[in-house]
Amino acid sequence: MSTPGTVESVVTDPKLVGERRQQIVSAATKLFSEQGYYSTTIQHIAREAGISVGLIYQYFRDKDDVLFLSLKLVLETYENEIPAALEGIDHPLERLCAAIGAYCRVVDKLREATVLTYRSTKSLRADRRIFIKDGEIRTNRLLEACLRACIAGGHLRPVNDHLLVYQYVLFAHAWALKQWALRDRYSLDEYVEEGIKLLVEPFLTDKGRAAMARFKRKQRRRD
Amino acid sequence: MSTPGTVESVVTDPKLVGERRQQIVSAATKLFSEQGYYSTTIQHIAREAGISVGLIYQYFRDKDDVLFLSLKLVLETYENEIPAALEGIDHPLERLCAAIGAYCRVVDKLREATVLTYRSTKSLRADRRIFIKDGEIRTNRLLEACLRACIAGGHLRPVNDHLLVYQYVLFAHAWALKQWALRDRYSLDEYVEEGIKLLVEPFLTDKGRAAMARFKRKQRRRD
DNA sequence: CCCATGAATGAATGAGCATTCATTCATGTC
DNA sequence: GACATGAATGAATGCTCATTCATTCATGGG
Numbered sequence: 001m002s003t004p005g006t007v008e009s010v011v012t013d014p015k016l017v018g019e020r021r022q023q024i025v026s027a028a029t030k031l032f033s034e035q036g037y038y039s040t041t042i043q044h045i046a047r048e049a050g051i052s053v054g055l056i057y058q059y060f061r062d063k064d065d066v067l068f069l070s071l072k073l074v075l076e077t078y079e080n081e082i083p084a085a086l087e088g089i090d091h092p093l094e095r096l097c098a099a100i101g102a103y104c105r106v107v108d109k110l111r112e113a114t115v116l117t118y119r120s121t122k123s124l125r126a127d128r129r130i131f132i133k134d135g136e137i138r139t140n141r142l143l144e145a146c147l148r149a150c151i152a153g154g155h156l157r158p159v160n161d162h163l164l165v166y167q168y169v170l171f172a173h174a175w176a177l178k179q180w181a182l183r184d185r186y187s188l189d190e191y192v193e194e195g196i197k198l199l200v201e202p203f204l205t206d207k208g209r210a211a212m213a214r215f216k217r218k219q220r221r222r223d
Numbered sequence: 224m225s226t227p228g229t230v231e232s233v234v235t236d237p238k239l240v241g242e243r244r245q246q247i248v249s250a251a252t253k254l255f256s257e258q259g260y261y262s263t264t265i266q267h268i269a270r271e272a273g274i275s276v277g278l279i280y281q282y283f284r285d286k287d288d289v290l291f292l293s294l295k296l297v298l299e300t301y302e303n304e305i306p307a308a309l310e311g312i313d314h315p316l317e318r319l320c321a322a323i324g325a326y327c328r329v330v331d332k333l334r335e336a337t338v339l340t341y342r343s344t345k346s347l348r349a350d351r352r353i354f355i356k357d358g359e360i361r362t363n364r365l366l367e368a369c370l371r372a373c374i375a376g377g378h379l380r381p382v383n384d385h386l387l388v389y390q391y392v393l394f395a396h397a398w399a400l401k402q403w404a405l406r407d408r409y410s411l412d413e414y415v416e417e418g419i420k421l422l423v424e425p426f427l428t429d430k431g432r433a434a435m436a437r438f439k440r441k442q443r444r445r446d
Numbered sequence: 447c448c449c450a451t452g453a454a455t456g457a458a459t460g461a462g463c464a465t466t467c468a469t470t471c472a473t474g475t476c
Numbered sequence: 477g478a479c480a481t482g483a484a485t486g487a488a489t490g491c492t493c494a495t496t497c498a499t500t501c502a503t504g505g506g
Contacts, residue, residue: 011452037261041493042493046456052454053457054495055453063495115345120342137404160417171390171393236483265463276487
């Protein structure tokens with residue numbers, strides 16, 4: 001029982017389980033994000049979700065389970081939305097920029113919850129912590145693939161792709177982590193644009209620079 | 224009473240206060256880092272420090288106070304060690320690289336405690352949280368000054384210095400935050416070197432590139 | 447209409463832990 | 477050596493939760 005990625009429920013109807021858990025996790029994520037894991041009580045969560053305390057224990061074994069599914073949901077959103085944003089984009093460079101932009105936009109949407117992953121991953125049981133980290137690695141790979149394609153296509157000069165991807169990730173996360181310092185200096189779009197100037201453009205080859213200029217013109221026409 | 228940056232003590236002898244607090248904070252930092260703030264009890268801290276529970280309350284008003292001084296110590300270490308590492312270095316570029324290297328080295332030394340600042344700053348009372356953030360801003364300014372000097376001296380081309388400094392900070396913090404992913408790929412020195420390749424070298428002017436080459440030769444001779 | 451089954455409730459339990467404080471200890475002073 | 481002062485102790489207090497479970501509610505089939 002209790003494989004790392006799974007959470008057990010007393011209730012059997014899968015549809016109901018899905019709905020109730022969604023309801024509980026959504027309330028929990030809000031409260032965990034605002035006040036942290038330990039300051040949030042099961043009674044708070046129940047009130048916020050509009051259900052009784054006991055009901056939570058019909059759908060989760062314990063509080064750790066609730067945190068786990070909350071964090072898992074955040075990571076899954078990353079894993080879903082970034083590929084979705086790349087849909088239909090062909091040029092490697094454009095894909096890379098889109099991926100960075102998408103990452104930042106997801107972080108923006110899940111600002112509080114992203115901070116939560118930094119604050120609370122360590123509060124999880126060890127096996128689940130690893131599970132969550134794997135999710136992060138999977139997301140990184142999405143970016144890494146975009147970056148590698150740019151290098152392979154000769155649009156970016158060869159660089160330490162592994163580390164550069166980390167910089168992209170950190171750049172996106174910073175939008176949530178350092179919100180207090182960035183918020184009143186940049187809009188989200190400006191932030192992304194400046195990020196690309198710092199973390200993509202310096203590595204462009206001549207070929208890449210030409211392609212990039214084309215996109216920028218195209219984009220300006222779209223605005 | 225209780226100005227944000229101060230902590231009150233029942234004990235009056237300043238020397239004793241300094242020693243005991245050091246002893247308590249050191250134990251607390253260790254435990255907070257390992258298990259988090261809420262899972263660490265005052266009784267744990269007392270045992271780890273080899274003193275009684277009651278004594279902690281002679282030197283700290285409450286548990287929040289202990290966390291606060293722990294975090295404050297980390298920030299102060301940053302603020303002290305980075306300038307110390309720049310001592311006697313004149314060339315702006317060399318200062319910038321030294322500052323980045325020093326930052327990474329402090330993070331390495333305080334690896335667990337640095338993670339703690341991310342996990343637990345929000346557990347502090349609001350006014351103290353601001354105090355801690357100010358400390359971070361002050362540290363950033365150290366780096367910003369180095370970076371600006373490089374630009375002013377024509378060694379780096381003009382860039383968004385504010386954001387680039389954040390990338391430096393994140394790069395250093397990542398050494399602690401993403402330890403599990405970086406540890407077995409890079410030694411600390413390699414990490415710093417690769418960081419400079421990604422976050423400094425791309426912005427070098429011709430003049431800067433020449434200067435950089437000189438330092439590298441000098442450094443190789445030193446090894 | 448009567449049961450059986452699964453869902454939902456929320457008061458009660460009990461463990462854990464921050465904080466207090468009555469007491470003891472160490473020292474310096476006269 | 478008696479006293480005063482400040483340090484140190486750790487058992488006791490009281491509060492805050494996670495978790496349980498006896499009970500109630502809703503439904504659907506017979």
